[in-house]
Amino acid sequence: MNAADAARGVPSRSRLRASRWPARLDLLQSLSGLLLALFLIAHMFFVSSILVSQQAFYTIARFFEGAAFLAEPRPWIVSCVVGVVMALFMLHAWLALRKFPASFRQYRIFIEHKEQLRHSDTGLWWVQLWTGFALFFLASVHLFGMLTQPELIGPYESADRIWTGNMWPIYLLLLFAVEIHGGIGLYRLALKWGWLQGADPLAGRRRLRIARTCFSLFFLGLGLVTLLAYVQLGIAHADRAGERYVPHKAASRLAGHERPGGLEFALSRRPGE
Ligand code: HEM
Numbered sequence: 629m630n631a632a633d634a635a636r637g638v639p640s641r642s643r644l645r646a647s648r649w650p651a652r653l654d655l656l657q658s659l660s661g662l663l664l665a666l667f668l669i670a671h672m673f674f675v676s677s678i679l680v681s682q683q684a685f686y687t688i689a690r691f692f693e694g695a696a697f698l699a700e701p702r703p704w705i706v707s708c709v710v711g712v713v714m715a716l717f718m719l720h721a722w723l724a725l726r727k728f729p730a731s732f733r734q735y736r737i738f739i740e741h742k743e744q745l746r747h748s749d750t751g752l753w754w755v756q757l758w759t760g761f762a763l764f765f766l767a768s769v770h771l772f773g774m775l776t777q778p779e780l781i782g783p784y785e786s787a788d789r790i791w792t793g794n795m796w797p798i799y800l801l802l803l804f805a806v807e808i809h810g811g812i813g814l815y816r817l818a819l820k821w822g823w824l825q826g827a828d829p830l831a832g833r834r835r836l837r838i839a840r841t842c843f844s845l846f847f848l849g850l851g852l853v854t855l856l857a858y859v860q861l862g863i864a865h866a867d868r869a870g871e872r873y874v875p876h877k878a879a880s881r882l883a884g885h886e887r888p889g890g891l892e893f894a895l896s897r898r899p900g901e
C-alpha cells in the first residue's frame with residue numbers, strides 16, 4: 629500500500645484478502661435460510677392439520693400454548709416462539725440486503741450479465757431476490773398478527789381472519805413467494821455445500837433440480853388446498869364471525885343437537901340446502 633492510500637484510510641490488498649467476514653456472513657445467511665426453511669416445512673404441516681379435522685387443528689394450536697404441560701394454555705408462549713422466528717427472519721433479511729443492487733447502475737450491470745450468460749441458475753438467483761423482497765412485506769403482516777394475537781389461532785378464529793378479515797390475498801401471495809423462495813434457497817444450499825450431488829456433477833445438478841421442483845409443487849399444492857379449506861370454513865362461519873371454537877360445542881353441533889357450522893357443514897351441504 630502506498631502512503632497516499634494509507635493517508636486516505638484505504639485498506640491494503642493483503643488486509644482485504646485476509647478478511648473472513650464476507651465468508652462468515654454468507655455462512656450465517658445460509659444457516660438462517662436453512663433454519664427458516666425447516667421451520668416452514670413443519671409450519672405447513674401444522675397449519676394443514678385443518679384438513680384432518682377442526683379438532684386436530686385446535687389440539688395442535690393449544691399444544692403450542694403448553695396445554696400438555698400446564699394447567700391451562702398460555703398464548704404468550706406462542707408469542708415467544710414468534711419472537712424467535714421474527715429475529716431469525718430479520719437477521720436473514722438484513723444479511724440479504726448486502727446482495728440487493730444498491731443503485732440503478734448495479735441493477736443494469738446485473739441484467740446485462742444475466743442476459744449474456746443465459747444461465748438458468750443466474751435467473752433463479754434473480755427470482756430469489758424478488759421473492760425475498762416480497763417476503764419483507766407479506767411475512768411481516770402475518771408475523772405481526774401472530775405475535776400480537778396468539779390466542780386467536782384456532783379453526784373458527786383462523787378461518788374468520790382469512791375470510792371475514794380479508795387476509796386470504798396476503799396468504800395467497802405469501803404462499804407463492806415463500807415456497808418458490810424456499811425451494812430455490814434449499815437448491816442453492818445443496819449446490820453450495822455439495823449435498824446429495826454424487827460422483828457425476830451434471831447428474832447431481834439434474835437430480836437437485838427435480839427435487840427443487842417437487843418441493844415447491846408439493847408445498848404449493850398442500851398450501852393451496854389448506855387455504856381453500858380455511859376459506860370454505862370462513863364463508864360458512866361468516867354470519868357468526870368472531871365466535872370462538874369450543875370443542876364440545878362443535879362436537880354436539882355435529883351430533884345434530886344444533887345446526888352444524890364450519891368445514892364439515894360446508895362440505896356436507898347439498899346444493900340448494
Ligand atoms: C425478508 C425476507 C427475506 C429476504 C429479503 C430474503 C432474501 C434472500 C436472498 C437475497 C437470498 C440469496 C442469497 C444468496 O444467494 O447469496 C436468500 C437466500 C435464502 N433464503 Fe431468503 N429471504 C427472506 C426470507 C426467507 C424465508 C422466510 C426463508 C424460508 C423459507 C428463506 C430461505 C432462504 C434460503 C434457504 C436461502 C439460501 C441461502 C444461501 O444461498 O446461502 N428466506 N434469501
Ligand code: HEM
Nearest residue numbers: 675709710713767774781786789799802803806851854855
Ligand atoms: C412462529 C411463527 C408463525 C406462526 C405461529 C404461524 C402461524 C400460522 C397460522 C396459525 C396460520 C393459519 C392462518 C391464520 O391463523 O391466520 C398460518 C398460515 C400461513 N403462514 Fe404462518 N406462522 C408463522 C410464521 C410464518 C412464516 C415465517 C411464514 C413465511 C415467511 C409463514 C407463512 C404462512 C403461510 C404461507 C400461511 C398460509 C398457509 C396455507 O395456505 O396453507 N408463517 N401461519
